[in-house]
Amino acid sequence: MELYPVNLKLAGRRCAVIGGGAVAERKVKSLITAGAQVTVFSPVLTPGLSQLQENGRLAWVARVYQAGDLHNFFLVFCATNEPAANRQAAKDAQAAGALVNVADAPELSDFYVPAHIVRGDLLLTISTGGGSPALARRLREEIAARYGPEYGHYLALIAKLRPELKGRLATTKEREKFWRETIDLEALDLLKQGKFNEAEERIRHAACCTGPES
Numbered sequence: 001m002e003l004y005p006v007n008l009k010l011a012g013r014r015c016a017v018i019g020g021g022a023v024a025e026r027k028v029k030s031l032i033t034a035g036a037q038v039t040v041f042s043p044v045l046t047p048g049l050s051q052l053q054e055n056g057r058l059a060w061v062a063r064v065y066q067a068g069d070l071h072n073f074f075l076v077f078c079a080t081n082e083p084a085a086n087r088q089a090a091k092d093a094q095a096a097g098a099l100v101n102v103a104d105a106p107e108l109s110d111f112y113v114p115a116h117i118v119r120g121d122l123l124l125t126i127s128t129g130g131g132s133p134a135l136a137r138r139l140r141e142e143i144a145a146r147y148g149p150e151y152g153h154y155l156a157l158i159a160k161l162r163p164e165l166k167g168r169l170a171t172t173k174e175r176e177k178f179w180r181e182t183i184d185l186e187a188l189d190l191l192k193q194g195k196f197n198e199a200e201e202r203i204r205h206a207a208c209c210t211g212p213e214s
């Protein structure tokens with residue numbers, strides 16, 4: 001079945017992770033990066049998760065999952081190494097209204113976590129529909145090498161200039177035409193060389209010389 005792509009805002013949202021192993025750690029770290037409020041249910045934590053717990057970045061319920069644990073969570077990740085526990089927690093979480101990810105059972109999951117590359121506000125994601133996480137990882141490595149940090153800087157510049165341009169170009173059509181023509185590889189090369197001011201100048205120049213009359 002085709003998946004529906006969406007990028008979630010998780011700031012302040014309650015998310016639960018059942019299990020404290022390597023898979024749980026990977027999920028927890030990206031949840032924390034997205035600002036989620038994370039609770040981990042597991043008798044044991046990896047050293048990485050323990051560190052996060054000691055630093056107050058997650059809440060830890062230091063025991064196995066129990067029925068009734070999963071009220072008021074937005075997302076629930078079932079990531080223990082016990083298939084039966086994962087299945088039970090998934091069922092309970094769905095009954096409580098959460099969206100569920102089951103680490104060892106894609107067919108029971110409401111969503112999958114994609115491989116991803118972050119460049120500032122630019123987020124590139126890769127999904128194989130659960131078919132091959134190893135392929136997703138390989139593609140992530142290739143795409144990361146192709147789209148470096150300069151794309152994050154470039155996006156930040158463009159995002160800053162967009163409201164200014166909105167005032168200058170009256171219609172959506174004009175703005176669309178301008179931006180399609182202005183996404184320009186030379187400014188990217190300048191950013192790659194660390195020439196931030198020159199790159200900004202270049203984009204500003206294109207912006208200032210454009211108007212309904214030009």
Ligand SMILES: C[C@@]1(CC(=O)O)C2=NC(=C\c3[nH]c(c(CCC(=O)O)c3CC(=O)O)Cc3[nH]c(c(CC(=O)O)c3CCC(=O)O)/C=C3\N/C(=C\2)[C@@H](CCC(=O)O)[C@]3(C)CC(=O)O)/[C@H]1CCC(=O)O
Pocket residue numbers: 026027101102103104105106109111112113114115116126127128129130131132133134135136137140
């Ligand atoms: C992308 C990434 C995100 C993340 O987890 O952060 C992610 N898995 C990653 C890595 C990875 N996972 C596995 C391997 C070993 C090689 C292999 O099996 O291919 C590797 C590669 C490695 O580690 O080298 C094993 C594995 N994974 C799943 C199962 C269960 C099953 O298939 O039945 C098993 C078998 C366990 C077993 O055999 O016992 C299931 C899922 N893994 C997903 C996501 C979802 C589908 C995403 C998609 O659409 O592709 C889905 C469905 C659910 C979910 O977890 O959301 C992350 C890449 C991080 C990066 O970018 O480097």
Ligand SMILES: NC(=O)c1ccc[n+]([C@@H]2O[C@H](COP(=O)([O-])OP(=O)(O)OC[C@H]3O[C@@H](n4cnc5c(N)ncnc54)[C@H](O)[C@@H]3O)[C@@H](O)[C@H]2O)c1
Pocket residue numbers: 018019020021022023024041042043044045046063064065079080081082083085102103104133
């Ligand atoms: N989705 C993925 O990306 C992916 C990748 C690799 C493996 N897997 C699957 O994910 C599962 C977990 O992998 P792992 O490497 O993190 O395992 P792990 O053995 O390192 O960790 C399992 C954790 O679950 C905890 N646990 C066990 N029973 C529990 C219960 N009833 N309640 C709460 N916590 C409990 C353990 O204390 C431990 O912390 C495996 O079943 C594996 O097949 C998924």
